[in-house]
Amino acid sequence: MNTLSLQVLQASVQRAGRQLFAPVSFELQAGQALHLQGENGSGKTSLLRALCGLSPLSQGVVNWCGEPLPEARQAFGKDVFYLGHALGLKDELSALENLQAACAIAAQRLDTDAAVRALQAQGLRKRMHLPLRVLSQGQKRRVALARLQVSAARLWLLDEPWVALDQAAQSALSDMLQTHVVQGGLLLFTSHQAQDLGDAVSVLRLQP
């Protein structure tokens, strides 16, 4: 077993035949975080999607624990948590059912008690049995963050995770991310605001 690391070499993404950003290289090791910055349309989301394997990179190599990705895909898939703009939650299901269904699909064991605790921690105690369509945007986000909280994945790829959250939830999320990093996790996130997550965070700006 090699040491935990995500290595990206000269990676870039194309959209409609146009290269979105100049090739980037970076390396994340256990306990490190990277804040991905760039203007609207600079390719932050595309890079995250390409890293987790939803779309192809137009060039470059990604190594997970020292192995190139196509070969390490199986191990990588178990260890990555991706949260994009679409939350992957069903409006018809309740917060609790959503959390359980999402964990089942992500091949993660989650008993009901743990699910309830995670939702309570997100301040959804009274609303966990309501169908998601009656919750606000911010509350839906909190359900998605409850998933993050129970996730055992070591690499977190988060696309604008602070969006639509109130102040208290924003700082709770920052604490959660900081804890993840301190405990030896890897974190790659995008945000247009400056975020204070301690010293472990470096910044990468995508240039066209």
Next chain:
Amino acid sequence: MNIFFTVVWRDLRLAMRRKAEVLNSVFFFVVVAALFPLAIGPEPETLRHIGPGVLWVGALLATMLGLSRMFESDLRDGSLEHMLLSPHSLGLMVLGKITAHWLLCGVPLVILAPILGLQFDLSPQALSMLCLSLLLGTPVLSCVGAIGAALTLGVRGGGILISLLVLPLYVPVLVFGAGAVQALESGVGAQAHVSILLAMLLPALFFSPWACSVGLRIALE
């Protein structure tokens, strides 16, 4: 294998929370089958002759109604991304979705067909053959339709495109499905037709989840 049942259960539960969409295709089938005898007239001979065909066309179109919704809501809310990222086999999950589609759109038709068949003065033997042919044929429709749904996912006007893609592939199922009942009625015996339906079902079950998975990956790129 557990993930297969998880996805089936999830889709069934989702469907139960929005019943209107499920009832839509069943209602369509009932209306089509109920209107034909009224329009054609009461001659039992004619009705008996067209009955299997009408019911099969109705079942085919009713199945197609639900196709475009198969992956669409999962695409919109991002669940599909999570399925693609899951360490579980995507093929099994897709097979689960196909099964759920069949349970919701196919099985009700199989159950309703003998009741609606009475309007066409079909004999008990013909009714049971109709049921059997639908039981073997509707899963093929779901499997083949799922490929169309996956390929047209996210495309504007996808509904029409699905019909264009899928209808030619539905024709053999229709021919042998309706043909089975007619063959039985004419005394030839329906064994050949049933065998051919079965021969279409097995490869469809085997290849469709795989083809859908490829289609879904392309749709999400």
